[in-house]
Amino acid sequence: MTQPEPGTVVVTDAGSGRYTQHVGTATHEFLADEPASAGGDDAGPTPYDLLLAALGTCTAMTVRMYADRKGIPLVRTEVRLRHDRVHARDCERCETETGMLSRIIREISFLGDLDSAQRAKLAEIAEKCPVHRTLSHEIVIETHAV
Template sequence: MSEENAKKIVHVHLPKNEKFKTTLTAGKHELLADEPEHVDGGNDKGPDPYDYLLMGLGSCTLMTVKMYAERKNWLLEDVFLELRHNKRHDEDCENCEDPKSKIDVIEKELIIKGDLSQEQVDKLLDISKKCPVHRTLESDIRIESTVTK
């Protein structure tokens, strides 16, 4: 980990006068998160937390794909990614009746524009699965939580 990343802190604040609207700060960048209006107390003032998860994965994926294509001098004109998150039963579900038996599934659809061969397109799909955030989400993750009063 670089020294710069080791010192980077993302700050998240949910004021007492807000139900869900949260301010997220990363360096000089400030964003809002909220729940949609159909969630009791949500005002849809920003993306929900899963939207941010997908946006982080999506931006890392596209940066990785573009960087690879540029290194290879491939004629990649434009690249998009559509992502969806849902929970569903695994194919070999043993306790399918139990709602807790569902797994999280993220679907990524890579949309590529450019004069590329099928082999190049296939390679870009493969590369899209190797971005650092994708690898992190597929790895064993440990979250260490503490509290300060």
């Protein structure tokens, strides 16, 4: 497989397991899979693990960039994420009123000698990470079968 151009991700069957996929970017390669309980070989993170990882890494990077720029003494950020589905009627902040919705629960811990105002500002900045914004807005996925 040739290396994709920057900004492109190529996913192909890895050939080693029923669901195992080879993921390639311009500079990295790794496997994704389903757990054994779902018929996979557990050779890599699941698709939802990767989605949560994208949000978590973007969150931590965005917070780090802001803290560095503002001289906030942030030592480390830990982001814990979970994905589940909930009934729309149980969601207070959602526009959709019927059916099921995906929900991501994100818990962020800031380590460092931070006051409450700095912690609040870092939590506010976390909401502005680009992946968060992408997932929070309407997404159009265009599929072209070739």
